Amino acid sequence: MLVIQKYGGSSLQGADRIRAVAERVLTTRRGGHDVVVVCSAMGDTSDELIGLARTVSSDRPAREMDMLLTSGERVSNALVAMAVHNLGGTAKSLSGAQAGIHTDGHHGSARITAIEPVRVREALDVGAVPFVSGFQGICPQSGDLTTLGRGGSDVTAVALAAAMNADLCEIYTDVEGVYTADPRVVPRARRLEALSTVEMLEMAAAGAKVLMPRCVEYAHRHGVDVHVRSSFTDRPGTLVSHSSEGDSMEGSCITGVAHLRSVAQITVCGLSADPSATTSLFEVLAEGGIPIDMVQRSRSAAGHTMAFTVPASDGPRATDLLKQRRENSGDEHVSCDLTVSQVSLVGVGIGAGRTSIVARLCRTLTEAGIDIGPIAASELRISLLCPAGRLDEAVRALHRDFGLDGATEGTVEAGAIR
Ligand code: ASP
Ligand code: MG
Numbered sequence: 001m002l003v004i005q006k007y008g009g010s011s012l013q014g015a016d017r018i019r020a021v022a023e024r025v026l027t028t029r030r031g032g033h034d035v036v037v038v039c040s041a042m043g044d045t046s047d048e049l050i051g052l053a054r055t056v057s058s059d060r061p062a063r064e065m066d067m068l069l070t071s072g073e074r075v076s077n078a079l080v081a082m083a084v085h086n087l088g089g090t091a092k093s094l095s096g097a098q099a100g101i102h103t104d105g106h107h108g109s110a111r112i113t114a115i116e117p118v119r120v121r122e123a124l125d126v127g128a129v130p131f132v133s134g135f136q137g138i139c140p141q142s143g144d145l146t147t148l149g150r151g152g153s154d155v156t157a158v159a160l161a162a163a164m165n166a167d168l169c170e171i172y173t174d175v176e177g178v179y180t181a182d183p184r185v186v187p188r189a190r191r192l193e194a195l196s197t198v199e200m201l202e203m204a205a206a207g208a209k210v211l212m213p214r215c216v217e218y219a220h221r222h223g224v225d226v227h228v229r230s231s232f233t234d235r236p237g238t239l240v241s242h243s244s245e246g247d248s249m250e251g252s253c254i255t256g257v258a259h260l261r262s263v264a265q266i267t268v269c270g271l272s273a274d275p276s277a278t279t280s281l282f283e284v285l286a287e288g289g290i291p292i293d294m295v296q297r298s299r300s301a302a303g304h305t306m307a308f309t310v311p312a313s314d315g316p317r318a319t320d321l322l323k324q325r326r327e328n329s330g331d332e333h334v335s336c337d338l339t340v341s342q343v344s345l346v347g348v349g350i351g352a353g354r355t356s357i358v359a360r361l362c363r364t365l366t367e368a369g370i371d372i373g374p375i376a377a378s379e380l381r382i383s384l385l386c387p388a389g390r391l392d393e394a395v396r397a398l399h400r401d402f403g404l405d406g407a408t409e410g411t412v413e414a415g416a417i418r
Contacts, residue, residue, distance in 0.1 A: 001167045002124075003028055006157035007135065010174040011074050011343035013043035017127070021231060022083035024172075025129055029089060034124050036160060037091075038134045039070030039080055040153040062107035066136075066147045066176065073153070075132035081131045092123045093131040101137035101156065103146045109289070110146035112137060112155065112218075115163035133154060135324050154215035162222035168402070169224055171174040171211065172231035177238030178210050180204065180404045185392050187409035189399065191253065196240045197225075199255050199346060202380045206258035206344035215238070253349025253357070254402045259395050260342040264315030265294075265373075268322060270331040271304040281322065282305060290314045294342070294376050294383060303331075304393040307374070309385065312338055340373060341391040345398060346384040353380035358382060364401040370394050 005028065007021050021039075028035050040046075053060050074095055081091035100116035123130035134153025139146050148155050154171060163168035178200065179189040191210050195203075197220045204213040210228060219226050219240065229237030271277055276299070285292060295308040310318045321337045350357060354377050361382065365372050370393060373385030386394045399405060 001032075001231040002034045002036070002164060004036050004038065004157050004164070004166045006169075006171045007080075007231055008038065008153070008171075008173045009040040009043050009076075009226075011172050012039055012041075012080065015190045016262055017231075018042075018076075019083050019087075021080055022087055022089075022123040024231065025080070025084060025091075026087055026089045027271065028306075029129055033088065034310065035126070035129050036120055036164065037077075037129060037131045038160065039073065039076045039131060040134050041069075042076045042079075042137075045072040045075070045148070048195055054244055057285070063144055066145050069147050070133065070136040070145045073135055076135045077131040081129075082403050090126075091126040091131055092128045093118055093133070094123075096136035096156065097138035097359070099130070099132040099160075101159070102140050103137035103148070105139040105142055105144070105147055106143075108147040110137060110139065112148070112159050113393070115159055116405065117160065117164055120160070120164070127364065132160060136186045141143055149212070149214065151209075151212035152214075154212040154227050156216045158218045158222070158224050161224045162218070166349045168227060169219075170227045170229055172208060172229055174230065175210060176230040176233060176235050177228045178208065178240065179256070180406075181381050181395055181399045182208070182259065183410055185259070186399045186405075188405040188407075189410065190406040190411075191406065192238050194238070194241065196253055196348065197240055197242050198380065199348060200226075200240045201342075202346045203256055203258050206381060206383060207260035207342070207344055208256065208258040211240070216299065231377055237385050253347050253353055254345045254404060255346060255347040256345075257395050257399045257402070257404065258344045258346055259391055260344075261313075261388065261391055262312035262338075262344045263309045263311050263340055263385070263388075264312045264318070264323070265307060265337040265340050266315065266318055267305060267307040267335050267337070268332045269303065269305045269335075271306055272332075273304055278304075278306065280325065284325050285310075285318060288317065290318045292386060296374050297348045309340070309342065339388050340385045341394075342383055342385055343391065343394050343398065345402065346381050346382050348380060350377070354382070360401065364397050365394060368397045370397070 077093040084091035102114040103110035120130045134156040177191045181189040183189040201216045225241040292308045322334045323356040370390045375384040
C-alpha cells in the first residue's frame, strides 16, 4: 500500500514533536507500507518569515517572498528526515522542485500544472521514506520557485496522492478531524466520522480551516479520499471521501456550522442601470483574482446598488480596483465594511428543507438578539452575514438549535488550526 502522510506546522513545533512525527512515519513504514511524507513549515515559521520580510522592505517582490517562504518547508522536512535516520530508518528530503512539482508562474498562489515524481519514486525504490517539502513547486518556464498559497501543503499532499495513485492520503493536524463547528468556538462540537468531499468543499469554502479549500477541490476533481487525523493521538479522525454519505445526526439535515470571521462587505452605490456596468464591475474583480460571495443587487430611487463580500484581506485591493474603475463610470460610490462576519450551515439535506431551515435560523438568531444581514442559499449551504462582534454567539446558537451539540465538551489538543 502507498500512503501519503502530511503533517501540519503545529505537529512539527519543536524537537519532541518532530521526533514523534518521525516515529509515526516509521511505524507506518514498518507496517510494510510505502510512505511519502509532506511536511509544512514548523509552527509559525511562515508567519515569522513574512514578519521578517516586512521589517526589511515595504515593497516585497512576490518572487523573493516565494524564495523566502519555500525555505520554511525545507527546514522542517530535512529535520524530520534526520529524526527518521536517528531512529534507524532511511529517509530523503526533497524540495518541491526536486520532487517534480511543476506549477504556473503565479508567485504566492501558484497552481500545480504537472507532477513528475521521479525522485520520489527513486527514493521509494531503495526503501527510503521520501519527504517532500509542502506548499511549493517550480515554474518550468521561468525556473523560479513558487508557493501554492497559505495552507498549501494540503494541496501538495493531495496532488501527490493523485499523481502517484496512492491508496491513502492522511492529513495530520492538531485537531482530531473535521468537526461540526470550530471546537475553539463551540466546545460541544462533535467530530464527524465521515463526510462527503462535496460537503467538505462547502465547509472549507465557508471557513472550516482544517483543510485548505483548494486541496479539497483537488481531491474532488481527482477522486482522492482524504483521512484527516490528529498527530497527537491515535484516534480515528474523519474520512472525507467520494463514497461517503456524511453522518449528519438524525433529526438534523445539517452537517456542520462554518464561519468566516474576517469578511469585507463591499457596496457599490450609484451603479449605472446599463447592464454592461455590472458586467464590467465583476470583470475587474475577476481580473484581479478576487473571490466574491453573497452578491446582492438592489434598486432604489437613488439608483442601483451592488453589494457582495470578499475575504477581508482582499477588501482594500477590491475597493481600489473598483475606485479606479469608477473614474470611468460616473457617479459610483464604493465602500468597504469590515465589521461583518459570515456564518454558514452546510449539509446535503439543505436543498429539500431550505425554506424551513432559513426560518429556523432567523428564529434562532432573533431570539439571541443578533442582527441578520443578507442571506444566500444553495443546495448544500445557507450563509448569512452578522455583526462580527456577535459571530461566536451566532455559531454556538445555530449549532445548538440545529441539534449538533455533543453530550460533552471536547478538548482541542493544540493551538491554531492550520
Ligand atoms: N507553511 C505554509 C503556511 O503556513 C504552508 C502550510 O502550512 O501548508 O501557509
Ligand atoms: Mg493547514
